[in-house]
Amino acid sequence: MLDVRLYLAQRISAILMAPLVLGHLAVMIYATQGGLSAAEILSRTQGSLWWGLYYGLFVIAVSVHASIGLRVIANEYLKLSGAGLNAFTWLTGFVLLALGGRAVAAVVL
Amino acid sequence: MREPALQHSEKTLDVSVWQGNAAGGGYRSYSVPAQESQTILDVVTWIQHNLEPKLAYRFACRVGMCGSCAMMVNGKPRWTCRTHVQKVVEGHSLTIAPLRNLPVIKDLACDMSEFFDKWRRAEGVFHPTSTREEEIAPILPSDPERIAASEAIECINCAVCYAACDVVALNPEFLGPAALNRAWTLINDARDGARIARLKAVSVAGGCHNCHSQQSCMTYCPTELNPALSIAGLKRVTAIAAMKGEI
Numbered sequence: 001m002l003d004v005r006l007y008l009a010q011r012i013s014a015i016l017m018a019p020l021v022l023g024h025l026a027v028m029i030y031a032t033q034g035g036l037s038a039a040e041i042l043s044r045t046q047g048s049l050w051w052g053l054y055y056g057l058f059v060i061a062v063s064v065h066a067s068i069g070l071r072v073i074a075n076e077y078l079k080l081s082g083a084g085l086n087a088f089t090w091l092t093g094f095v096l097l098a099l100g101g102r103a104v105a106a107v108v109l
Numbered sequence: 110m111r112e113p114a115l116q117h118s119e120k121t122l123d124v125s126v127w128q129g130n131a132a133g134g135g136y137r138s139y140s141v142p143a144q145e146s147q148t149i150l151d152v153v154t155w156i157q158h159n160l161e162p163k164l165a166y167r168f169a170c171r172v173g174m175c176g177s178c179a180m181m182v183n184g185k186p187r188w189t190c191r192t193h194v195q196k197v198v199e200g201h202s203l204t205i206a207p208l209r210n211l212p213v214i215k216d217l218a219c220d221m222s223e224f225f226d227k228w229r230r231a232e233g234v235f236h237p238t239s240t241r242e243e244e245i246a247p248i249l250p251s252d253p254e255r256i257a258a259s260e261a262i263e264c265i266n267c268a269v270c271y272a273a274c275d276v277v278a279l280n281p282e283f284l285g286p287a288a289l290n291r292a293w294t295l296i297n298d299a300r301d302g303a304r305i306a307r308l309k310a311v312s313v314a315g316g317c318h319n320c321h322s323q324q325s326c327m328t329y330c331p332t333e334l335n336p337a338l339s340i341a342g343l344k345r346v347t348a349i350a351a352m353k354g355e356i
Contacts, residue, residue, distance in 0.1 A: 001314040004347045075280060
């Protein structure tokens with residue numbers, strides 16, 4: 001069940017994710033093709049404000065986008081609605097944010 | 110294996126017709142003489158006149174204008190008065206059922222109330238901005254909004270798109286293709302004075318943003334309209350209006 005604000009949030013998060021996904025794929029290929037070890041990658045990312053912002057923004061965009069997408073599926077196929085559907089959406093978003101935030105913290109801090 | 114054109118009157122059709130009411134029902138089978146240029150409505154009428162006098166179904170104009178005779182034919186929504194048996198028959202078989210996504214009253218007649226209630230909920234009513242005493246608003250045929258409205262305006266309210274829509278089936282709150290298509294024609298009507306109210310009406314939880322753009326509405330629309338395109342237009346203008354803080 002989408003209103004115009006949820007629709008916009010999902011579209012804007014998708015627009016943000018498109019370049020971030022391409023950058024993420026490019027960095028993965030570059031890092032592994034170059035034969036960098038985990039320790040070498042961490043030495044580049046730890047303490048880096050830019051990698052923190054890059055993946056922090058990525059995680060936020062994913063949390064918003066996926067929780068709204070799963071909301072639609074939960075409504076149409078699990079028949080969740082009203083307060084239950086809102087709770088499901090927020091919970092999904094926070095779980096993704098927590099998991100993603102934990103991963104970003106592990107690589108950047 | 111599809112039969113060649115059914116042209117000989119000695120051939121018969123095996124027709125299964127759903128009968129029942131809101132509490133339930135089932136299919137009953139009939140043999141119907143096949144005739145050239147026979148429509149699905151002809152078949153249903155023949156069954157009612159000759160075999161099943163109690164069979165309930167709905168039709169009026171028989172020429173594709175009134176939009177009252179739509180039914181599911183071999184699983185697909187069709188306007189039965191303009192659907193030739195030869196074009197949809199599978200072998201010799203026809204399965205005829207009431208429209209999907211609407212409650213049944215009896216047999217092939219559906220309760221259309223929710224379909225038309227959703228037109229009202231989508232603000233599908235014209236709100237005039239001037240009286241008959243004033244000048245008629247000049248609208249050029251080349252005006253882009255007039256062109257957009259013209260592409261969507263020949264709806265006959267048959268509910269074929271509503272029956273074809275999987276989003277309606279999964280989310281009963283969804284306003285549906287016909288009501289949203291109607292709202293789009295009014296959004297493009299320069300004489301109408303309820304633009305913001307209408308943009309709000311189609312932006313609620315069951316509004317245009319729930320469309321998955323599967324385009325079954327366009328595939329089955331008997332008058333070849335494209336409600337999915339109208340809904341895409343509504344998504345565009347409502348998104349812009351929301352970002353401007355208008356809705």
